[in-house]
Ligand code: KG4
């Protein structure tokens with residue numbers, strides 16, 4: 256079964272065709288970063304307008320060599336995300352479904368991120384515990400089946416990627432900050448600065464205290480006429496975030512008694528987090544599934560993969576499908 260998926264929840268206009276939830280036939284991503292970087296973050300209206308301008312080209316090139324007549328269903332990210340951005344993809348998908356008479360499958364963006372590992376590892380299957388850490392989300396989920404999942408913990412304030420982006424901004428590195436902090440940290444010494452260890456209950460996270468500590472440190476140093484050693488600061492910050500994420504994730508997996516862990520979302524491409532998780536899961540005899548870097552950040556192949564399993568579960572949307580800026584990841588279906 257071939258599914259064409261469309262993803263426009265944030266600043267990537269993406270379309271992809273995936274067969275049986277596992278094998279990528281085409282995967283097209285148009286990144287809007289160049290349009291947002293001068294503002295230091297994603298500007299929602301700019302995102303919507305870029306999606307409108309590019310979506311037809313992106314979908315057309317995802318269908319190149321496949322043909323719409325060979326598509327069995329059309330999937331689209333309908334929540335969560337920037338609502339004006341989501342609406343572009345939802346409306347385009349509805350138009351395609353209407354004109355071709357093909358069924359429409361709505362997908363939750365975070366469920367899509369979880370599915371990125373189904374594409375990377377053909378035999379990977381639930382149950383497992385997954386960390387989804389991106390610019391908008393930081394969740395730990397118990398994925399009991401392809402469509403039944405329970406949230407075990409989440410950020411109480413900033414998302415992990417958002418904290419990376421804000422720290423990068425105060426260091427004058429640019430946007431998006433995660434990869435830039437990651438690169439800089441490779442040349443730094445994490446013991447060069449002492450940052451607070453964030454505390455939060457259960458399997459929740461908190462990044463805002465850590466982020467504020469970095470911001471204050473930079474402004475105090477500057478007010479004394481000093482230039483902070485940014486590489487050391489990047490390394491110290493990254494060490495705290497990676498330690499918090501990996502420790503909490505392993506604790507959560509043990510608490511529900513699963514021996515497989517996966518990570519996805521943009522922050523899953525962080526070098527130290529990947530290394531730390533590889534080492535710690537090996538010590539604990541836990542299997543670790545990390546997507547390749549190309550599937551960590553937003554793409555439509557992961558949406559098509561999750562759509563296949565939602566389809567098998569009977570999930571369909573009518574042409575009255577709407578877009579939702581927030582939605583509980585454990586919610587079943589999109590009908591209100
Ligand atoms: O999943 P994603 O593409 O979009 C959202 O759904 O948010 O994630 C983007 C986020 C950004 O905040 C970016 O700074 C962060 O992922 N990111 C990283 C790295 N690469 C991307 N954070 C830390 N280290 C990285 N190497």
Ligand code: ZN
Nearest residue numbers: 368389552553
């Ligand atoms: Zn995402």
